[in-house]
Amino acid sequence: MTWWKAAQAKENPAPVDLERVGQVLSAQGFDMNQAADQEVLGAHFDDILVTFRLDAQGRFLTVSGTESVPFSDPQYLGFMAGAANTWNTSTFFGTAYLGTSLGERGQQLDLTVDHVTDCAPGLTTAQLCDTLEMGITVCVEGVRTLLGQYENATNPPAEA
């Protein structure tokens, strides 16, 4: 039994802040970076950037995975929107969506998967561990799925 499971029975839900999130992630062995504004934690998991942030009211905890790909041909936008929608209809956790941004190499398509938890009534340590673990897993898997769809669309395998 892991330490947070052992603590669960006696623990009541408590408010969530970024310091607590960082403590839980550190206890799970993850080496996190904190942004200069102190409002976002982040780390790479399997080369996917995953961030952890709370909204201004401290209510919604968002775990977010993002990967950006070149966006040179708008014809792929509809295809990728369909891929994100398919992810959203076929999975229980995680919300996939697309965005565009300007990167070092020009216009890019941002492939993002979010896992949001409502922390209004607080979370126990076990619940916080569970949702962070779920968020990391879902975000990395979701972004990898979208990346695979993008690569298949832009570099279709040669026919035998």
Place this chain on the structure above:
Amino acid sequence: MSVQPLSPARLAAALDTTGLPYQRGPAGEFVVSDKHLFLVLEGDTEGKLQLRGMWRAVIEQDEDFSQAAAMVLDCCAHRHGPKAYLLETEAGHRLGAECAAYSASGFSTEQLENFVQTSLAMVAGFLQEAQGALPHLTPGGGEEPANKGESK
């Protein structure tokens, strides 16, 4: 207030706090429905607590689909919830939305009531916005939104 495992009785009690009338579905799920929307609440002790909803209108025209797709993208990208999507059916597309929480660690009564009330507001609110944005689309069918199968 300590956390306890989910149970049908606890889900019913949480749903009672909304004052909405509901029925039980064939799998024991809780169903709230009216002329325009289906809402389904279900959960287990292994990891799944979900409130999902679907607008009864069928989206057939390209212009309507584009507008609905734009609403879905805006919702997914800019809101904390719900997760919105378009489901393809034989008749056309339908707009759906859902909120979910991991249930294996259990919930306090306050957490459960907060989930039900917040999710209802998010899901029904989004679907009612769609209804307002596409008022010419009328309810097209009566079946309950499909269970999306295995949780991840």
